[in-house]
Amino acid sequence: MRLPGEPADVILGRNPGRSPPHISLRSNTVSRQHARLRFANGMWFVSNLSQTNPVVVNDEELSAAGAERPLADGDHMELGEVVLRFHAR
Numbered sequence: 001m002r003l004p005g006e007p008a009d010v011i012l013g014r015n016p017g018r019s020p021p022h023i024s025l026r027s028n029t030v031s032r033q034h035a036r037l038r039f040a041n042g043m044w045f046v047s048n049l050s051q052t053n054p055v056v057v058n059d060e061e062l063s064a065a066g067a068e069r070p071l072a073d074g075d076h077m078e079l080g081e082v083v084l085r086f087h088a089r
Helices: none
Strands: 009-013 022-024 035-040 043-048 055-057 060-062 068-070 076-079 082-085
Touching (some): 043 055
Parallel strands (some): 009 022
Antiparallel strands (some): 009 035
């Protein structure tokens, strides 16, 4: 969900944050701010925010902080031991 005037992005991580721009994942294997989902040009992108833990998308590591890639329907993302499946709709 996006509020009018707010950027179309969501932070995934262990830190509790205000919803909707933050989703808290309660796992010690997830960084405080682990990943960002960003919507731009009709597509969703995931980027790694952690300097110590990778984001893994379909077995491909985004290990560098700031590394970003587009997401497609059905992609699975691993943030520590938490596995999420992305659905475009």
